[in-house]
Amino acid sequence: MKFGTQQKLEDIAQILDCEYVGDANFPVLGMNEIHVVQPGDIVFVDHPKYYDKALRSLATVILINKKVDCPKGKALLISDDPFRDFNKLTNHFNPFEPARAAIAENAVIGRHTIIQPNVFIGNNVQIGNDCLIHSNVCIYDNTVIGNNVTIHSGTVLGADAFYYKNRPENYDRLISGGNVIIKDNVDIGALCTIDRGVSASTIIGEGTKLDNQVHVGHDSVIGRRCLIASQVGIAGCVLIEDMVTIWGQVGITSGITIGEKAVISAQSGVSKSLPGHKSYFGTPADEFRKKYKEIASIRLIPDIIDKLDKIQ
Numbered sequence: 001m002k003f004g005t006q007q008k009l010e011d012i013a014q015i016l017d018c019e020y021v022g023d024a025n026f027p028v029l030g031m032n033e034i035h036v037v038q039p040g041d042i043v044f045v046d047h048p049k050y051y052d053k054a055l056r057s058l059a060t061v062i063l064i065n066k067k068v069d070c071p072k073g074k075a076l077l078i079s080d081d082p083f084r085d086f087n088k089l090t091n092h093f094n095p096f097e098p099a100r101a102a103i104a105e106n107a108v109i110g111r112h113t114i115i116q117p118n119v120f121i122g123n124n125v126q127i128g129n130d131c132l133i134h135s136n137v138c139i140y141d142n143t144v145i146g147n148n149v150t151i152h153s154g155t156v157l158g159a160d161a162f163y164y165k166n167r168p169e170n171y172d173r174l175i176s177g178g179n180v181i182i183k184d185n186v187d188i189g190a191l192c193t194i195d196r197g198v199s200a201s202t203i204i205g206e207g208t209k210l211d212n213q214v215h216v217g218h219d220s221v222i223g224r225r226c227l228i229a230s231q232v233g234i235a236g237c238v239l240i241e242d243m244v245t246i247w248g249q250v251g252i253t254s255g256i257t258i259g260e261k262a263v264i265s266a267q268s269g270v271s272k273s274l275p276g277h278k279s280y281f282g283t284p285a286d287e288f289r290k291k292y293k294e295i296a297s298i299r300l301i302p303d304i305i306d307k308l309d310k311i312q
Contacts (some may be wrong), residue, residue, distance in 0.1 A: 001119055001177045001199040002030035003093055007077050009061065012042070016085045021067065022075025028061055029088055031177075035237045035255065036200040036219055042089065044082035083165050083172065084108050090177040090199070097141065110147065122158070128184070140196065146184035146206070154191040157182070161198045161218030161236060174198060176218065183207075189214065189230070198236075205242070218256065229266070242278060 009026035013019065014183035029040030034050075034057060037043045043059035045051055054062050055071055062070075063077045063085060071077050079085045103109075103121045115121070120138045127133070128147035137151050140158025146192045151157070164171040178197025182188070182204045189212035196202055197219040204216070207225040214228050217304035222228075224242040232246050235254035240246075244258050247266040252258070260277025269283030279288040282295075 001032065001090070001094060003028070009077075009212050012061070012089070013077060016063075016077060016079060016088060018080075018085065020066075020071050020076060021078065022061075026061070026075045031086070031093075031199055032059070033198040033200070033219065034059075036197070042077070042086075044079075044086040044106070046082040084157040087175045090175045094177040099123070104141075123209075137256065140180075140211075142179040142196075143182070144179065145182045146186070149182055149187070151188045152190040152212070155188050156193050158196040159193060161195050163198055163218065178202065178219065180204075183224075186210075192216075195236070211248075223260070244276075 007028040008024065009020050009022050009028055010024035012028050017287055028042060029039060029176055031042040032038065032087055034043050034054060036057040037057050039058055039060050041059045042061040043054050043057055044063040045054035046065050051068060060074050061077060062074060063079055063082045064080055065082050067078050099122060104123045104125065106123060107121045107125040109115065109127045110131065112129055113127055113131040115133050116135040118135045119133050122139060122141035124142045125139050127145045128149065130144060130147055131149045133151050134153040136153045138156045143158045146282060160176045161174065163174040165174065170226050176196050176198055178200045180194050181201045183206040185207045186204050187209045189210055191212055192210055192214045194202055194204065194216045195218045202216060202219055203221045205222050205224040205226065208222055210228050211230040213231050215233045216222065217234055219236055220238040222240045223244065226240060226243060227245045229246060229248040231249045233254045237255045238252055239257040241258060241260040243261045245263045247264060249267045250264050250270065252270040256270065256273040259275050261277050262274055263279040264285060265281040268281055268285040271284045274280055276283065280286060281288045282291040
């Protein structure tokens with residue numbers, strides 16, 4: 001999430017009422033979660049296990065709960081609770097605005113786009129030309145939709161990320177400040193849910209087709225001309241490259257990459273990154289032929305046991 005105007009380190013520290021390390025005029029351009037940080041961004045870290053990752057990331061301002069050596073060219077914000085203060089910054093720079101109508105006055109809707117009854121379109125939504133939005137679709141604030149997009153009934157674009165911190169007394173939600181971007185010529189089936197990014201964008205690439213009841217988690221990026229069948233669940237921060245085919249009821253864990261033109265068979269469980277141009281099956285998903293050889297070998301086990309019993 002980029003700020004509307006460039007901020008100074010001192011100004012951010014005043015918002016958070018915290019100490020800082022670095023030049024008071026150090027430029028701060030935005031804030032992002034660790035997977036998508038860019039130079040000029042604030043990133044937060046609250047566990048020693050991840051200090052090095054945050055300090056070595058592209059982020060140039062580190063919101064951290066311990067004073068450490070500050071790398072050259074970076075600055076620190078010292079907080080007793082970086083998670084809480086990251087939420088505070090999201091609320092400050094991207095506050096929630098209640099809807100004033102079913103279709104927000106500042107929404108932009110292109111030529112020849114059809115909006116069926118009972119559709120909700122939030123603040124600052126942009127919808128391109130020649131789109132068809134069916135009844136009971138809910139499009140949250142700041143969503144961007146390209147041209148010639150079809151969205152079927154009951155789909156929700158831009159719900160909060162499923163991202164919580166486990167505190168002793170409860171689960172504390174990380175406030176989502178990102179959005180959803182749907183590129184041109186995308187079709188989205190009924191009852192799909194595409195969560196907005198924590199601080200960046202969840203993106204569905206040009207020409208991609210989603211069947212009914214597909215879930216896409218926060219900050220995931222799906223490439224061009226992918227086919228995703230019914231009941232697929234994609235966790236947060238997943239990168240799916242171009243022309244990938246994913247069949248029904250596949251589950252994909254967070255933070256991995258599915259390579260270009262990969263094919264994942266139905267009911268597979270994907271727990272690690274998969275190279276492109278190959279077919280996969282099973283849980284954990286592996287190359288199609290290899291997995292079926294494993295299954296064939298497992299089927300032989302009872303016969304082997306019977307033979308061993310007879311020998312004994």
